Structure formats: structure tokens, C-alpha cells
Amino acid sequence: MSVRVRFPPSPTGEMHVGNLRSALFNWLFARHEGGAFILRIEDTDQTRYMEGATEVIFEALQWLGLHWDEGPDPSDATKDIGPFGPYTQSRRLEHYQRAAQQLIDTGHAYRCYCSPERLDQVRADLQARKLPPRYDRYCRNLSEDERRAADARHEPSVVRFKTPLDGQTGFHDYVRGDLVFDNETLDDFVILKSDGFPVYHLASIVDDHLMEVTHVMRGDEWVSSTPRHVLLYDAFGWQKPVFAHLPMILGPDRSKLSKRHGDTSVLEFRKRGYLPEALFNYLGLLGWSLDDHTEIIDRETFVKHFTLDRILASPAIFNFDKLTWMNGIYIRNLSLGELADRVTPFLEEAGLTVDRNLLLQAVPLIQERIHTLAEAVEMAGFFFVQGPLDYPGEELLGKKFAGAPDQAEAALRAVFARLHLLSLTGTWDETVLEETVRPLAEELGLKAGDLFSLIRVAITGRTAAPPLFQSMAVLGSGRTLERLRAAVEKIGTKS
Numbered sequence: 001m002s003v004r005v006r007f008p009p010s011p012t013g014e015m016h017v018g019n020l021r022s023a024l025f026n027w028l029f030a031r032h033e034g035g036a037f038i039l040r041i042e043d044t045d046q047t048r049y050m051e052g053a054t055e056v057i058f059e060a061l062q063w064l065g066l067h068w069d070e071g072p073d074p075s076d077a078t079k080d081i082g083p084f085g086p087y088t089q090s091r092r093l094e095h096y097q098r099a100a101q102q103l104i105d106t107g108h109a110y111r112c113y114c115s116p117e118r119l120d121q122v123r124a125d126l127q128a129r130k131l132p133p134r135y136d137r138y139c140r141n142l143s144e145d146e147r148r149a150a151d152a153r154h155e156p157s158v159v160r161f162k163t164p165l166d167g168q169t170g171f172h173d174y175v176r177g178d179l180v181f182d183n184e185t186l187d188d189f190v191i192l193k194s195d196g197f198p199v200y201h202l203a204s205i206v207d208d209h210l211m212e213v214t215h216v217m218r219g220d221e222w223v224s225s226t227p228r229h230v231l232l233y234d235a236f237g238w239q240k241p242v243f244a245h246l247p248m249i250l251g252p253d254r255s256k257l258s259k260r261h262g263d264t265s266v267l268e269f270r271k272r273g274y275l276p277e278a279l280f281n282y283l284g285l286l287g288w289s290l291d292d293h294t295e296i297i298d299r300e301t302f303v304k305h306f307t308l309d310r311i312l313a314s315p316a317i318f319n320f321d322k323l324t325w326m327n328g329i330y331i332r333n334l335s336l337g338e339l340a341d342r343v344t345p346f347l348e349e350a351g352l353t354v355d356r357n358l359l360l361q362a363v364p365l366i367q368e369r370i371h372t373l374a375e376a377v378e379m380a381g382f383f384f385v386q387g388p389l390d391y392p393g394e395e396l397l398g399k400k401f402a403g404a405p406d407q408a409e410a411a412l413r414a415v416f417a418r419l420h421l422l423s424l425t426g427t428w429d430e431t432v433l434e435e436t437v438r439p440l441a442e443e444l445g446l447k448a449g450d451l452f453s454l455i456r457v458a459i460t461g462r463t464a465a466p467p468l469f470q471s472m473a474v475l476g477s478g479r480t481l482e483r484l485r486a487a488v489e490k491i492g493t494k495s
Contacts, residue, residue: 002033003029003036003214004035004036004211004212004215005026005029005035005214005215005216006039006211006213007022007023007037007038008207009023009042010042010043010048011041011043011050011054012048012050013048013050014056014266014268015056015060015265015267016266017264017266018249018257019266020266021246021286022217022246024064024066024280025246025311028284028303029215029306032306032307036069036070036082037067037068037070038068038082038084038211038213039057039068039087040087040088040089040207040211041054041089042089042203042204044089044090044200046090058074060265062074063267064266064279065276070085070211072086072088084210084212089207090197093197095206095207095210096192096198096202096206099236100192100202103161103232103235108161108162108235109162110159110162111139111159111160112135112139112157112159112190113142113150113156114138122136135188137188140160158190158192158194159190160188160189160190161188161190161201161228163187163188163231165184166184167183168181168182168183169183169186169230169231170227171243174243174308175220175244175246175247175308175311175312175313179226186227186228186231189201189228200225201225201228201229205232205233209233209236215241215244215308216241216243216244217244217245217246220246220248221248223245226245242308244308244311247287247313247314247316249287249317250315251317251318252317252318254315254317266279272372273327273373273374273375273376274327274373275327275331275342277298278323278330279327280302281295281296281298281330282322286316286317286318288311290305290310324371325371327371327372331371331372331373332368336363339367340359340363343359343363343376347381350377352381352385353386358383358384359380359384362380362383363380365466365467365474366380369466382461382462382471385461389461389483390461396408396454396457396490397454398454398463400450408454408491409488409491410444411440411454412454412455413488414440414443415437415440415455416488419433419436419437419477419480422436422477423478423481428473428477429473430467430472431469433472433473437452437455455468455472456468456471459484
């Protein structure tokens with residue numbers, strides 16, 4: 001049997017960590033088994049549909065490298081790739097309506113004419129009696145005459161599944177084992193709304209069957225819905241897929257993952273400077289493990305070893321700091337040219353004009369110091385600033401020179417003079433620069449660290465920056481001297 005799995009997002013908002021982890025596990029399993037990864041857009045909830053959300057789904061999956069074998073054409077969502085299209089549910093309504101009628105005809109479903117007001121009253125009465133709010137099955141036993149009369153009055157109706165009143169419904173979950181639910185805890189759930197659109201329970205089952213899905217891998221929030229799906233499969237007489245419910249993702253405090261834990265939309269990770277290969281690696285370990293110690297795993301290794309028996313049943317913990325650490329490792333493993341390519345958009349987004357040759361000299365100074373690509377703006381942006389740097393005078397003077405600006409000015413003048421002489425010799429590298437400046441500290445009666453801090457802010461505009469003399473070497477003599485002169489002027493004394 002050829003493995004066929006699907007990822008069925010709803011275009012009702014941004015894609016988040018849980019969605020992407022589900023997509024990743026399905027993709028990995030399909031690639032490991034040599035099967036098909038299907039993308040299906042489940043947009044039947046028209047009230048929550050967000051314009052542009054489908055394109056965001058495409059962009060997020062493609063950014064992570066999760067290319068689908070079947071599904072909407074990413075260049076035109078009205079077209080499809082694969083033999084079982086359309087892969088957008090709003091274009092498949094006849095399938096669901098036909099399936100709902102089949103269930104009615106076979107006695108497994110019925111039309112319900114109850115008004116919203118009556119349903120609200122039933123729910124309120126049950127809650128007042130401290131009972132679970134569920135439908136009271138009023139329309140389940142209407143006579144044919146009563147149904148014909150309601151239809152003749154054109155009363156709006158939904159289609160409900162006729163859930164068995166007793167007994168149990170069970171299924172085997174590949175991750176959690178055998179699970180059994182009492183049918184009396186289930187209600188007669190809606191499968192087709194009055195507008196002709198299906199609910200998730202019906203649409204997903206019909207599509208999984210028609211698209212020949214063999215394995216349903218999804219978040220464990222769907223465990224409680226699976227008995228309904230099993231009942232539907234049985235009512236249709238269809239073969240059920242293998243169910244594998246993925247472990248919940250929690251925050252570090254073991255509560256439900258939320259924005260306060262750092263949960264954010266997938267494309268926000270890209271905006272913050274996370275590498276797709278790092279996020280791929282990290283998400284791949286949220287509920288799956290290669291062994292008890294390996295953390296850095298490349299795409300090919302994941303595909304080679306990804307099997308369902310390695311999926312963990314216990315909740316996974318999303319730790320933003322751990323992801324950031326992992327991202328730093330991936331950054332350090334990039335070639336200098338590739339790192340330059342990756343940080344260029346962030347520098348340009350900050351309004352900087354990037355000189356490629358200058359950037360290639362700068363990236364070795366920051367590669368070991370940044371954990372995200374976005375940090376390159378703070379760490380290396382000063383290399384590309386044209387004209388004077390913008391920083392407060394207080395930052396230049398710091399604690400050491402806050403009460404002695406004249407001493408700071410004198411020190412910067414001395415550094416400028418010494419470096420100006422050095423520039424005339426044509427020798428301007430980090431070794432010679434340090435040999436030139438370091439002795440000045442003793443001559444000026446200063447600690448080397450205090451003098452270097454003063455120079456660092458003067459030439460970078462920051463108190464924390466790449467190594468001082470390496471930065472000066474990359475900046476060159478002209479811009480280094482220009483910034484030292486500007487720092488003297490900032491202190492307030494004319495040269």
C-alpha cells in the first residue's frame with residue numbers, strides 16, 4: 001500500500017507552530033515511505049475565512065521546504081496538481097452534499113429543523129440542570145409526514161448524524177494505543193449546515209476517502225472527535241485510515257502554548273531572522289526523537305529515520321531559547337557567502353545600502369556572535385551607515401568619562417593623531433592597529449578597556465560590537481578617522 005498523507009489547514013488566520021509541526025510530520029512520513037504528501041485547503045467555514053490566508057499557507061510551507069505532491073497550484077490556487085482535485089473544499093460541495101444524502105437514505109442521518117432559538121433554549125435548560133449542553137434529538141424521530149410538512153414550509157434544516165444511543169466506539173491510535181468511547185457521551189452532531197456547506201467531521205472523512213488517504217496524522221486535540229469519524233466511516237462502509245495523533249505542544253511552564261511563550265505565526269519566525277533549516281530541525285524534535293541525545297539533525301537524516309513508532313505520546317515543550325540556540329548553530333555552519341546572502345535582506349530592510357565586498361569582510365566578525373539573521377542589523381549595520389553615526393553623547397562618554405568629557409576629548413584626539421599618521425604609511429590591519437592604539441592607553445593614564453570602549457562607540461555607535469581592531473580594519477582608515485573626528489565634535493569642543 002502506497003502511503004498517502006494530508007495536511008489540511010483552514011485559511012482562517014496565520015499558521016502557527018502546531019500547524020507547521022503537523023505538516024512537517026506528515027511530509028517526513030511521506031518522504032520516508034516514498035508516498036504522497038497532499039495539501040488540502042479546508043475553507044468550508046466561510047464565516048472565519050481570511051482573505052490572503054491561503055497564500056500565507058503556501059508561503060509558509062514553501063519557506064520550510066515542505067513542497068506538496070498534490071494540492072492547489074501555488075502559482076494559481078484555482079488550479080490543482082494531482083488526480084483527486086479540486087483540493088480546496090469550497091470547490092467540492094457536491095461531494096459532501098451527495099454523501100450527506102447517502103447517510104439520510106441509509107438511515108444514518110436525518111434533517112433537523114430546530115431553530116437557533118430552540119437550540120439555545122435546550123442548551124440553557126441543560127446547563128441549568130448541570131448537564132452537558134447537547135442537542136436533545138428532537139428531530140431524530142419525526143414522522144415522514146412531519147418532515148414533508150417542514151420541507152413544504154421551506155424551513156431551514158441541517159443534517160445530523162444519527163449516533164448510536166448505547167454501546168461503544170473504539171479505534172486504534174498508533175501513538176496512544178487502543179481508545180474506547182461510550183456512545184452515550186456523543187451527540188447527534190451536525191454534518192451539513194443549512195447553507196449546504198459541510199462541517200469538518202463530514203468534509204474531512206469524505207475527502208480522506210476520495211483522496212485515498214492512508215494515514216491521518218494530526219494534533220491530539222482531535223482525539224475526542226475521532227469516534228465521530230469512526231462512526232461515519234462505518235456508516236459509509238469505508239475502510240478507515242491509520243490514526244496517529246501527535247503530542248500536544250506546551251510552553252516551558254507546561255501550560256498551553258501561547259503568545260506569551262513566544263508562539264507566533266510561521267512567517268514571523270522568518271521576519272525575526274530564523275533559518276528555515278533550524279526551525280525544521282527544532283519542530284522535528286517536538287514529539288519525535290532519533291535517540292536520547294542527538295539534537296542537530298539535517299533534513300536527509302530526518303527523512304531516513306522518520307517512522308511512526310518514534311513519535312512520543314507525552315507533550316512536547318516549545319522553548320524559544322532552545323530554538324534561538326539551535327538557530328545560532330545553523331548560522332555558524334553557513335559559509336561566509338551564504339551568510340552574507342541571508343543577512344542582506346535584513347540590512348536592506350533597515351534602510352542600509354549594502355556593499356557586497358564590505359559585507360563579506362564584515363560577516364566573519366559577526367558569525368560567532370549572532371543567533372538570528374535580524375541581529376546582523378544591530379551587530380554590523382554600522383559598517384554600512386553613510387555619514388555620521390547617530391548615538392547619544394552619554395553613550396559615548398559612558399560611566400568612565402561622564403564627569404570628564406575633556407579627558408575623553410583629549411583621548412580621542414590622541415587616537416586620531418596616531419591613527420592619522422598610521423594611515424599615511426598605507427598599513428591598516430588589525431594587528432598594526434592594536435599595536436598602535438594599545439600603548440596610548442598607558443601614555444594617557446587610562447585603562448586599555450576604558451579607551452577601547454570610547455573608541456568603540458565612536459566608530460560603531462554601539463557599546464557592544466564586533467572586535468574593535470578588526471572592525472576598524474574593515475571600516476578602513478578614511479571612515480574610521482571621519483568617525484573619530486565626529487566623536488570629538490559630539491563631545492562639544494571644536495577641533
